[in-house]
Amino acid sequence: MFDSGDAGSGMALLRQLKEKSFGNFFYRVDLDEKNRVRGLVWVDHRSLNAYTNFGDVVSFDFTYRTNRYCMPFIPITGVNHHYQNILFGFALMRDETEISYKWVLKTWLEAVGNKPPLTIITDQDIALGNAIAEILPDTKHILCSWHISNKFPEKLSALYTQYPEFKGDFNDCLYKSLSPTEFVGKWEVLVDKYGLEDHVWLNDMYAIKDKWIRAYTKQHFSAGMTTTSRSESMNSFFDEYVKASTGLKEFIENSQNALETQILNEVKADYETEYKERRLIFNSALENHASSIYTKEMFRQFQNELRKSTSYVVNSCKDGSNYMWKLYLVEKYNVSENLRRRYRVMVSLEGNIDCECKKFEHSGMLCKHILRYLDKKQKTMIPTIFIKSRWTASANKIDGFSPYNPPVLVDVGDSTTARYSALFKSFQGLGALGSCSKPRYNYVMDLIEKGKCYVIEKFCEEENNSRMEEEFQVYDEHDPIFNPPMSQTKGRKKDSTRYKSGIETSTTKKNSGRSKSGIETSTEKIRYCGFCGVVGHDRRRCLKNPNRNFK
Numbered sequence: 043m044f045d046s047g048d049a050g051s052g053m054a055l056l057r058q059l060k061e062k063s064f065g066n067f068f069y070r071v072d073l074d075e076k077n078r079v080r081g082l083v084w085v086d087h088r089s090l091n092a093y094t095n096f097g098d099v100v101s102f103d104f105t106y107r108t109n110r111y112c113m114p115f116i117p118i119t120g121v122n123h124h125y126q127n128i129l130f131g132f133a134l135m136r137d138e139t140e141i142s143y144k145w146v147l148k149t150w151l152e153a154v155g156n157k158p159p160l161t162i163i164t165d166q167d168i169a170l171g172n173a174i175a176e177i178l179p180d181t182k183h184i185l186c187s188w189h190i191s192n193k194f195p196e197k198l199s200a201l202y203t204q205y206p207e208f209k210g211d212f213n214d215c216l217y218k219s220l221s222p223t224e225f226v227g228k229w230e231v232l233v234d235k236y237g238l239e240d241h242v243w244l245n246d247m248y249a250i251k252d253k254w255i256r257a258y259t260k261q262h263f264s265a266g267m268t269t270t271s272r273s274e275s276m277n278s279f280f281d282e283y284v285k286a287s288t289g290l291k292e293f294i295e296n297s298q299n300a301l302e303t304q305i306l307n308e309v310k311a312d313y314e315t316e317y318k319e320r321r322l323i324f325n326s327a328l329e330n331h332a333s334s335i336y337t338k339e340m341f342r343q344f345q346n347e348l349r350k351s352t353s354y355v356v357n358s359c360k361d362g363s364n365y366m367w368k369l370y371l372v373e374k375y376n377v378s379e380n381l382r383r384r385y386r387v388m389v390s391l392e393g394n395i396d397c398e399c400k401k402f403e404h405s406g407m408l409c410k411h412i413l414r415y416l417d418k419k420q421k422t423m424i425p426t427i428f429i430k431s432r433w434t435a436s437a438n439k440i441d442g443f444s445p446y447n448p449p450v451l452v453d454v455g456d457s458t459t460a461r462y463s464a465l466f467k468s469f470q471g472l473g474a475l476g477s478c479s480k481p482r483y484n485y486v487m488d489l490i491e492k493g494k495c496y497v498i499e500k501f502c503e504e505e506n507n508s509r510m511e512e513e514f515q516v517y518d519e520h521d522p523i524f525n526p527p528m529s530q531t532k533g534r535k536k537d538s539t540r541y542k543s544g545i546e547t548s549t550t551k552k553n554s555g556r557s558k559s560g561i562e563t564s565t566e567k568i569r570y571c572g573f574c575g576v577v578g579h580d581r582r583r584c585l586k587n588p589n590r591n592f593k
Contacts, residue, residue: 049079052290056084059298063087068131068153072145081145084294085131085153086301093130093154095438096122099265100130100159104138104170114138115293118150120159121265123437124311124339129304130154132297134290143173151177161264165189166254182262185254188269190247197243201236208236217256220385220398225257259404265432266405308438313477314338315435323349327422328413335424340433343407351410356387356418366390372397372411385411393425406430 053071060067066087074080101119116133131150135142151158161182164170166189174183194212201208215232219225229248238244252258259268288296320333323345332344355375362369370387377383388396401409408416408428416424431437476486573581581587 048289048291052079052082052294055291055294059084059086059294066090070149070152072149079134079290080136081142081149082134082290083131083146083149083153084133085150086129086298088305089128089130089301090154092120092122092128092438093157096120096128096432097130097154097157098160098263098432099163099267100161101163101267102170103165104135104143104167116146117297121267122308123337123433123435124308124315125343126307126311126339127304128308129301132294134293138167138169140169140172143170144177147173147177161262163264163267163269182264183253184259184262184264184268185250186269187254187256187259190254201238205236211235219255219257220400222255222257225251225255260400261403263406264404266407311338312435312438326417328416328424331423335429335434337433337435337437340407347401347408347410348413351413351417354410354414356415362386370415372414387411387415389415394427395425402428406433 056067056069056071060069063086067084068087068090069082069084071079072081097120099120102116103119104114104116113134113136116135117129118131118133120128120130122128131153133146133150135146158178158181161184162174162178163184163186164174166185171183174181195202198208198212201212211232215225215228219228233239233244247254256268315338318338320338320341322329322333326348329345329348332348333341336344353374353376354372357371357373359369359371367388367390370389371384372387373382373384386398395412395415397409397411399409399411401407402412407430408424412428472486476482571579571581571584573584573587576584
C-alpha cells in the first residue's frame with residue numbers, strides 16, 4: 043500500500059525548499075479532477091543560475107521511470123564550462139501525451155524566465171515534437187542520432203541482406219556528407235541505385251533530415267552533442283539516489299541530493315582550473331593562449347584538436363577565391379591520394395574564417411583545419427570571434443549577489459549519521475573554496491574555530507533537553523492532494539510481472555498440454571507437509587508440529 047500522505051508530504055517539502063531559498067525555488071503541480079498529482083515541475087534556484095550561463099543547449103529524456111508510481115521522470119540537463127552534466131530542473135508526468143509534454147515544457151519555460159534554449163535534443167517522439175514546435179518555436183530541435191541509428195538493423199535488414207554494399211553507401215551518405223547539398227546528392231544516388239522510392243521508413247526519415255542528419259544539425263550550436271547521452275548518463279547517475287519503491291517526497295529529496303553532488307563536482311573542477319597547471323604538449327603560442335582562457339577540460343579538448351592538426355597541410359587555391367574571400371584547401375598529408383578529403387577554409391578580408399566541417403558552429407571549439415591555418419600564418423592568439431565564452435574559466439560568473447542557502451532536505455533530528463552526512467557535504471564546498479589560497483584558508487579556519495566555540499557555548503545546555511521534531515507543514519494552498527495512480531506509459535509493460543517467492547514459484551503450474559488420450563494435463567509440483575502429510579503447508583507451519591515456527 044502506498045503512503046496516503048506521500049503527495050501531501052512532497053508538496054510540503056517543495057514549499058519548504060522555496061522558503062529556504064528566499065522564494066527563488068520554483069515548483070508547479072498539475073492535478074487531475076480527483077486532485078491527484080498529474081504533473082510536477084521543480085527547479086532549484088542554483089539550477090536557474092546555471093541556466094543563465096549554460097542554458098543555450100538543453101537535453102530532455104523522458105524514459106526514466108524509477109519511482110513508486112512508474113511516472114516518467116525528466117531530468118532537464120545541459121553541460122557547463124567543464125563539460126560536466128548540469129541540471130536545469132526536474133519534472134514528473136503521468137503519461138506521454140502531447141498535452142502533458144506541453145504542460146511540462148511551458149511550466150519549465152516559465153521557471154527559467156521565458157528564455158528558450160537555442161537547441162533542444164530529445165528522442166524521436168511525435169507528441170513531444172509537436173509540443174516543442176508549439177511551445178519552443180524558435181528553438182532548434184535535434185533528434186538523438188544514436189537512437190535513430192539503432193533502428194537501422196531492424197528497418198533496413200532486408201537491404202543489408204540483399205545488397206552487401208548498401209551499408210557502406212548508406213553510411214557514407216549519412217556520416218561523410220559535409221553539407222546539405224552534398225547529402226541530398228548522395229541520397230538521390232542511393233535511392234536510384236537501390237530502388238528506395240517506396241521505402242516508407244526511409245522516406246519518413248528523409249522528411250525530417252534537418253533534425254538528425256549531421257550535415258544539417260552541425261550548422262547549429264549544440265555544445266558538440268548529437269545524442270541524449272547526457273540525459274541517459276544522468277539516468278544512471280540517479281540510480282544511486284532513487285529506486286522503484288521511491289515515493290514522491292523521497293524522490294524530491296534525493297533529486298536535490300543529486301543536484302548537491304553535481305554542484306560540488308563543479309566547485310572541484312573550478313578549483314582545478316584555477317590552481318592546477320596545464321601540461322603543454324607543443325608549447326606553442328596558440329597553446330599557451332588557450333591554456334590561459336579555457337577550463338581544464340576544454341583546454342584538453344583544444345589540445346586534442348591541435349594534435350590532430352599537425353597531420354594536415356594548408357594550400358591556397360586560386361580557383362574559388364575572389365576579392366572578398368580567399369580559399370584554402372586543408373588536407374591530411376599522410377593519407378593516400380584517392381582517400382584524401384580536402385576541407386575548404388574560406389578567409390575574408392576582415393579576418394573571418396569559415397571551415398566547411400562546421401565544428402566551431404556545432405561545438406564552439408576550433409577545428410583542426412582552422413588551427414592548421416592559424417599556425418601557418420604564425421598567429422600567436424586565438425581570434426576573439428573563436429573564443430566561446432561558455433567554455434572559458436570565468437563562464438560561471440553571475441552578475442549580482444546570489445546567496446547560497448542549502449535547503450533542509452530531510453528531518454535529521456534523530457539521526458546522528460544523517461546530520462553528519464549533511465554537514466560533511468556542506469563543508470566539502472567550503473573546504474574547496476577555502477583551499478584556493480592561504481588568506482582564504484586562514485579565514486575559513488578562523489571561521490570554523492569561532493563557530494565551534496559558539497556551538498559548544500550556545501547549545502551545551504539545550505542538548506540535555508528533549509527537542510521537538512520539526513514536521514513538514516500541511517500543504518494548505520489547495521484542497522488535499524492525493525497520490526498519483528500507477529502510470530501506464532509507452533515505456534512500461536502493461537502486464538508487468540511481480541516478484542514471486544520460492545514457495546509460490548514452486549507451486550505454480552509450469553506447463554500444460556494434452557495426454558495421448560486427449561485429456562488435458564498439467565505438470566504442477568504439489569507441496570505436502572513433511573509432518574502430517576496434508577497439502578497446503580509445510581512442517582514449519584504445521585499446527586500439529588510442536589516445534590513449528592510461530593513467527
